[in-house]
Amino acid sequence: MTQSEAVAGRVAPPVVPRVRRPRSVLVFAAYAWLAAVIGMALLASLLPLAPYITAVGVPHQGPRWGSLELSMGTDYLGRSILSRAVHGARVSLVVGTVASLIGVVVGGLLGMLAGYLGGRLDAVVRLLTDAMLAFPPLILLMALSSVLTPSMGTLLLGLTLLVIPTFVRLARANTLAWSAREFVLAARNMGAGHRAILLKEILPNVLPTLAAYLPVVMAAMIVAEGSLSFLGLGIPPPTPSWGGMIEDGKDAITDSPHMVLMPALIIFLTVFSLNLAGDHLRRRFDRTLQD
């Protein structure tokens, strides 16, 4: 056996122990909560819940066991807070997902081009991102909402504008790091054009990093949407949104604190889970953090 192997010139493959990654209960719980929220939002209309505009009980009623609709209490019109939270999840998730995805595509593309081609394009892109980052985020959203009538579309526009510069910077920094590597030089020497190098050599390496930042950016988007709705400048009623629910309840916090605390808890858990998931993914995929 050993002889035949030696004759064939083969060496037993070295035994490399699997890299052990610490597993955290907290991270698992975070993914579970996110899955639950996404599932509830997708199936919102199939769940045995009253529509979010109909009253199910007395206004300002506290949480009560036994009834699903009343398990989180009712708001100032007697509408089920659970039902409104489930439907509000749709707004938060759609806004968070769509804005971050458009941001990744547009910002990632611009950042890669600027980092790879350099020169004048790079200078212009950097100046524009600097200018966009010069607005405190909420102030930019408020300025937009003063000009455009609040709706899902304008909200998405504002939030997308907000995330693009972040991804431009991230993609640019990573592209700069990867462009200097040997395999890019090798590809260029083998006659690959700019487009082939960007798509085949650089994009596959930059993409995991960008994707790893998605959860954190989504959390920031959900917070931004919540802040805007809290100021009464978000999605107009009666469509529920998490920030709007806190705004509805904040004047009644003395007598019915559940109207604020329930949506606050849901937003907190979601943002917390997204942040944990983001940290988890970033530790695994962000090269600029590892090198």
Add this chain to the structure above:
Amino acid sequence: MLLTVVSRIGRGLLVVLLVSFAVVGLMSLAPGSVAEVILGENATPEAIAALNAELGMDRPFLARYLDWLGDALRGDLGTSPLTNQPVTEAIMERLPVTLQLAAMALLIALAVAVLLAVASAVRPGGPVDRAVNVVSSVFLSVPAFIAGPVLIYVFALQLGWFPVIGWSDVDEGLAANLRGALLPAVSIALIEIAAFHRVLREDLVGTLREDFVGAARAKGMSPSYVMFRHALRPSSMSLITLAGINLGRLVGGTVIVESLFLLPGLGQLLTTSIVSRDLITVQGVVVFVAVVYVVINTAVDLSYRLIDPRVRKAALA
């Protein structure tokens, strides 16, 4: 050295110019002219056109922007058509409240974050570090519009330690002023505590592995002396950058808490102006905030040289 300073300032000016152009351009896209707001809904089209001509609103956009820029450079951001108050005056009236909130929040965040980071960095991965990290992750997920109501509920309504809403000027006594400002400031500070802690902990852990720290310890200096006198300063670079960048979020936070706690600051001016469609004031406040933000970040960039002599040398070499 001088060249980098000049080019950094030039870049800042360019960004300020772009920002003001974008804001004025954005506001000119708004449906409904200033004249319509002043004259109300029943005004005849002729009256609106006449007033527009009088205000110079019928001229091309670039000419209007240059006019606006000239006035703004002289400190005149226009006059609100609704309250007849100059925007600059309105901003200056409200500014102290917002400044105090932001400064208090920043101080609280820095103080707590430094203590937490030091506690973490003493033994990375130890029980204290892990506990502090969990607290920090929790704080990172508490935006101002959640922290505010929850803090009100616990500390103002249940415990009765603080007033629920309202603002008392420093003239009415420093204690009352601080008592009113503390809850709003803490509401904004929580998320920054977490952000600062993360960055400073990372840098401290790195610095504590360096040779000069080992040398200081070998000389028999006490652990706390090494930590605070030797390790903290070279580790604070990222912290200061982050403090500058996060100032934007801090300003956003003041908007939220000013609306929640009914504090007469810049954020409240912005919110009420947006609701009443007073676009001249909105434009003035947004440009003002953005310019201050750019100026501070440019200053932060330049201040590295003061904090870390190594950067000075690197720039010279």
